[in-house]
Amino acid sequence: MRFVNASTGDAAPHPLWRRERPVVWAHRGASRAAPENTLAAFRLAAAMRADGVELDAQRCATGEVIVLHDESLGRTTGYAALVAETPFSKVRTLDAGARFSEQFRGERVPLLAEVLSETPATLLVNVELKCDRADDRGLTAAAVGVVREQRAEARVLFSSFNPMCLWRARALAPDVPRALLFERDSSFALRHALSAPALGAVALHPEELLATPAAVRSWRRRGYLVAPWTVDDPARAEALRAAGATGIITNVPDVMVARFGTASERQA
Numbered sequence: 001m002r003f004v005n006a007s008t009g010d011a012a013p014h015p016l017w018r019r020e021r022p023v024v025w026a027h028r029g030a031s032r033a034a035p036e037n038t039l040a041a042f043r044l045a046a047a048m049r050a051d052g053v054e055l056d057a058q059r060c061a062t063g064e065v066i067v068l069h070d071e072s073l074g075r076t077t078g079y080a081a082l083v084a085e086t087p088f089s090k091v092r093t094l095d096a097g098a099r100f101s102e103q104f105r106g107e108r109v110p111l112l113a114e115v116l117s118e119t120p121a122t123l124l125v126n127v128e129l130k131c132d133r134a135d136d137r138g139l140t141a142a143a144v145g146v147v148r149e150q151r152a153e154a155r156v157l158f159s160s161f162n163p164m165c166l167w168r169a170r171a172l173a174p175d176v177p178r179a180l181l182f183e184r185d186s187s188f189a190l191r192h193a194l195s196a197p198a199l200g201a202v203a204l205h206p207e208e209l210l211a212t213p214a215a216v217r218s219w220r221r222r223g224y225l226v227a228p229w230t231v232d233d234p235a236r237a238e239a240l241r242a243a244g245a246t247g248i249i250t251n252v253p254d255v256m257v258a259r260f261g262t263a264s265e266r267q268a
Helices: 039-047 112-118 139-149 163-172 213-221 234-243 253-260 263-267
Strands: 023-027 052-059 065-067 124-129 156-160 178-182 203-206 247-250
Touching: 023 039, 023 124, 023 253, 039 052, 039 112, 052 112, 052 139, 065 112, 065 139, 112 124, 112 139, 124 139, 124 163, 139 156, 139 163, 156 163, 156 203, 163 178, 213 234, 234 247, 234 253, 247 253
Parallel strands: 023 052, 023 247, 052 124, 124 156, 156 178, 178 203
Antiparallel strands: 052 065
């Protein structure tokens, strides 16, 4: 089944999006139970039967697309340097798991290509393009290239707070759907999704506090899929589902799967 955005006509071949319950997106993987944005967290999310994982994509100094949230490597690896100034040969030596737990010592900062190649083909992957600049220094083009090389177009969603990244993604990969991220501190145009039609976005990913029942219903009437972030309370997730949310971005995918059931259970 193909979802077509009512405002743009763009199609996104994601069969899991049209179901009887929200898509469960594991935020940076199963990040409550494993170190965020690592293969361990993504594999655990798949084992917990999450529908998809959300991850953060950046380019390091030598151009590779790596999976890391912060501009600095310090918080998760202990190496106090900027991603943009660190070559991948150095990034690959860093331990991205030990600071979370001794159990995960030796986990590495993965490449986007590794996440796509080493997770189940049925697992959706929400690739957040992390860039605060109008000039993304080739991030979007590089990420599109990785997705193409991995033949992962049918399981990837590009998302970003940066409209220019989504605009580039639409031009470079119109067949890969896009989601606009926004938060309370976003500009009026972003916060109210006024720019979404120009970007060809099929989905809106608002900060959870902005996802009031009225707002969710309004966005759904305009033809958008809606997946608020970050929702870890199952009662809140249920209220969002009742309002019409089509996805939940969560640190606890096991809790949300238990709340909503799996796709196969719902279809039984």
